Amino acid sequence: MPARSGQRLREERLQGFLAADGRPAYHMTDKVLPPLCGEEHLGFCKRILRDEKPGMPRPRFHPGAAAFFRELLAMGVPSDRWARFTRNQLLHRYGTFLALEQVSADPDLRSRVEPLVALARKDSFCLTGMVEMLTEYGPDRPTWERAMAYLEEAVPLRDETLDKERVGREDYLRGFLAFRLGDLAATERFFERSLEGYPAPDNASRLALARLERVKSQRKR
Secondary structure (H helix, E strand, O other): OOOOOOHHHHHHHHHHHHHHOOOOOEEOOOOOOOOOOEEEEOOOOEEEEOOOOOOOOEEOOOHHHHHHHHHHHHOOOOOOHHHHHHHHHHHHHHHHHHHHHHOOOOHHHHHHHHHHHHHHOOOHHHHHHHHHHHHHHOOOHHHHHHHHHHHHHHHHHOOOOOOHHHHHHHHHHHHHHHHHOOOHHHHHHHHHHHHHHOOOOOOHHHHHHHHHHHHHHHHHO
């Protein structure tokens, strides 16, 4: 698919593909546009569930994925920067799966991945992967507080592959969580810090600040 094709064209092509090909469809991206269907999260890839509505991905424990996750952590930090970046991306992706366990109603799944969560808390990319999902799908205050704590745990574990965009994203997540926790002053501070470090037009903190101003205005009325 051409990198410069518009979102509408990408959506049309994806819709056409899913409608025309009945074979199982998998992807390894954070999200597929548009969110037409449900998804089953297997650890490093997701299976598209054509017959289900979009929403929180359904986690399914896969022993092979768990073993590969352990191997990634055990291999240590590669000396090659590109290999290190790729490893970090994979660890981040598995972190998103582990977060789904923390909001899952399945006690068997929670018990199976609990040791993996303990390992994930030793890596900054795993931690921020968990935070992404807990921020989006976390149902209550204890979950949001846990996500905020994970962000702080990740700071001393960072490496040099963490670019300005990712640091800005982390501050955006802090702002989003602070809003859910009811701290508007901290929300504004984190969004502004995100933009200071990563002032690109696509930084989600830009739109979030505009929405925050509307919320503050409405509360003053």
